[in-house]
Amino acid sequence: MKRHYWLMKSEPDVFGYEHLVAAPGQSELWDGVRNYQARNLMREMKVGDRALFYHSSTRPPHVFGVMEIVREAVPDPTQFDPESSHYDPGSDPDDPRWWAVTVRALAPLKKIVSLDDLKANPKLADMRIVQRNQRLSIQPATRAEFDEVIRMGGGLAKP
DNA sequence: GCCAACGTTGGC
């Protein structure tokens, strides 16, 4: 089975890498995605896939660490929760609209890799994140891109 | 806080 690579964005105030590391059992449902393209990509994810964890709305925005997909997409429960800010009254429980994978922290990078660093590396020119305002919160990456970002971050710190 | 990009909605 071929492993795939991804980049997943979150605002650290809402859900950052530290939350993930501190989470019970160190795994967490990646809920709240309300974009069809991102949803479709998440449904392609397989157990064992790896993802770069990107912190947005920070100065500078940056890649912080690496996650592993530990469970394939299941219906996102927040879409059926009227109390949730992600509540979607239009979603049919028999045919849920929104799905979420479960992720686990693998390790932080030894040093963060900023968006400017990503943009400055010609090897990463095809990554969506470095292209003009590509806001998609879940993006595919190649293994070469994934490895390059980790190399730029000085490798993975021991958890 | 601003605003460009861009996805979604809804009138026609």
Added chain:
DNA sequence: GCCAACGTTGGC
């Protein structure tokens, strides 16, 4: 099915 209005994202 078009497209203007609107809302959100996210870098700056």
